[in-house]
Amino acid sequence: MANPLLDVSWDQCLLEPAPDRQAEAALRRDTGTAPGWIRYFLSCPWLPRAAIRLGMGNQMLVHLDFPTADLIALVVSQEHSCRYCYAVTRMQLRILGMSEERMQQLEQRLASGELDPKAAAAVRFARRMARSTPLVTPQDLEPLREAEYSDAEIREIAYVVASISFLNHIATIPALPPQSWEQLADRWFIRLFRPLFARMIRGMRKHGQRASFARPPEGPFAGLLLQFEGSPIGPALASALDDLWASPILSRHCKALMFAVIGHGLGCHRFSDEVARVLEAEGQAPADTEKILAHLGGPGVDADESALLAFARDTIWYEPSQIQRRARELRKRLSVAQFVEALGVVALANSVCRLCAALPRQP
């Protein structure tokens, strides 16, 4: 059984990579790296920055071990049928020394559930949180506690699911080409220099240090962010959200409505309450919000915004080929920067909504 996602039908990529030396240098200064795939997203500066910062390779994990995080990455990418992210994780594991045979054994154990009880609990939770029906709840954390994960590890498990889900969305919706990653581990130069590449990957996958917010979060989702107090996750997530709201490509009002649609579709009240506050701050009357959410259009929403709301709704539950077709239709009516920002908005909203639903509200 080779890569189990190879059968997933995948459209032509909707975006062209657009190299931009200046932007890439700025990103390298900010995050320490500028991998090739960010060139698809450079028209919306906050998105590549968030994608790098929120990734596991950016010393986000303090407590959780990397083998568990890798298992979660495989399972979540499988759940979302993301050929791109699955191929990247698979390639990393192969370079880190896992033979194709061991990789296949791992995939079979994932399929049949033959894992050690602790890993199995993490995998079950990851599947549960990645799905939209029914939405994950704090009760779903109980089996993780029973499997003797600490509270800090549990928060990191939830974060890994959210972070991989974010990357899955930005890779699947525009159909980033997975083929090169799928074949990369077997290329002669990778095989020849495997120890060197493995060293590079290990260098990137270090555990992070405790970190604090530069200033306590006060805006939307402050309650969620404070649950990651002391972890590098909190400041990284806060910065991604701040950058999203501050970006001028799509209006803040439109982005908040896209968040609201995802909260409404997933049925997460905690997330919806937070977004309602953003919309109120934007001068949107709650009664109008209700009308807009009921039919994805209405007072003060133009045709492009209405299309963006329908698109946000489509990203809650999707088949790759279906969402890629709909994204292609949306791409025709937006500029590249608007389209890329819309990708980032739906990706972050889906992830943050699942985090809100999974982690218990702090008193």
Added chain:
Amino acid sequence: MNHAYSLLLIVLAAAAGLFFWQQHRLRMLRARVETSAVELQRLQQSCALLAPAGVVERLFSDGAESIAEHKVFTAMFTDLVGYTALAERLDPKTLAGVLNGYFQLVSDSVTEHRGRVGTFLGDGILIFFGALEPNPWQCDDAVQAALAIRAALDRYNAELEVAGLPRIAIGVGIHRGPGLAGLIGSRDRREYTVVGPTLNLAARVQALTREHGRDILLTESVREQLDPRFELMPMPAVPVKGTGEPVVTYAVVGGREGRARIKEEKAGLRIEG
């Protein structure tokens, strides 16, 4: 001495043989486990097309009996108008071809608007919206799907005419209400479906399309949840078997885009050509 060596060699050969035989059995067993795991994964993936992923997992872990819950969903019932006359005019092979084309266009339109085809009942089709996954936009989706069926049927009829075949017409009834969703059926054969009076009323509303001379009818419970931009026309209330009071229905005249266009044209905002 030679005898002792021979005996030792035989014992060693037997031990080696036993070891390799065990290894072979272990390899075979591992291969069978791996094949079963792959088959199980394929089975789970196939089942996911028929029921929500959570339901499939519960089916594997707890068995079929555990899967049943009350849901509010939107049911759509479509039926061919004049099927008997059509069946009399066409030979069986041509008739099957015409029917398959109709089933396909309904299926495609429904899937495009997030509905699920529940059952094919003769020339009728039972469709659900919001029964498998929660869907707060289920009424809008159902009416959009009905309009997509209408448009696809127009194109299909043009193809039938070119082929010298008779045009077909359909009736669509839409109703929203509660039902029992679960794995329902006999011990030998079950399917994930929804049962309850909501389906019966959708079927009866579909039958009213003949009486009112309209192709798409919906009930008050759908209208209440529907985007007001859809163009509807109220129909006279009609007594329906199985309901205490006459049923008020609405004919679907046009989609929300149509009304928006008319509004823009009236306001002089739309410049054609």
